[in-house]
Amino acid sequence: MKITNDKIETDFPFCNVYLECGEGWYPLIWGCMKEIQKYCSRVDISPPKVLQIKEKFGGLRMYLAQIDNSGENPLLLNSFYDIMNIVERYELISSLYCQMCGKAINERTRVNYHAICESCSNIKKNK
Numbered sequence: 001m002k003i004t005n006d007k008i009e010t011d012f013p014f015c016n017v018y019l020e021c022g023e024g025w026y027p028l029i030w031g032c033m034k035e036i037q038k039y040c041s042r043v044d045i046s047p048p049k050v051l052q053i054k055e056k057f058g059g060l061r062m063y064l065a066q067i068d069n070s071g072e073n074p075l076l077l078n079s080f081y082d083i084m085n086i087v088e089r090y091e092l093i094s095s096l097y098c099q100m101c102g103k104a105i106n107e108r109t110r111v112n113y114h115a116i117c118e119s120c121s122n123i124k125k126n127k
């Protein structure tokens with residue numbers, strides 16, 4: 001099934017943002033949100049709100065709101081770090097895939113620092 005900005009918003013109401021990156025990364029974003037959702041339901045907290053998702057220096061950047069920890073619950077803070085670990089893992093993986101078509105790229109076919117493969121870069125130029 002094709003993953004769209006709408007599908008991500010519908011499946012994960014805590015991720016109600018306009019995605020500022022190519023759609024080749026949408027499946028990664030969907031996977032990341034799925035993991036966050038699963039994790040949060042396992043530890044019984046509500047998922048932190050996603051504030052922004054964009055491309056920066058050839059990688060995905062996902063910004064999340066802090067968990068409300070006004071009760072100063074140390075377990076809640078621990079959960080937030082667990083969630084940040086999930087996010088960081090997906091951010092690292094993203095730089096290995098073309099953000100336009102989603103295919104794996106390597107240093108040789110990478111165009112500048114934008115995580116766009118050579119063939120997608122040529123399509124862009126010819127437009």
Ligand SMILES: [Zn+2]
Pocket residue numbers: 098099100101102103116117118119120121
């Ligand atoms: Zn591509």
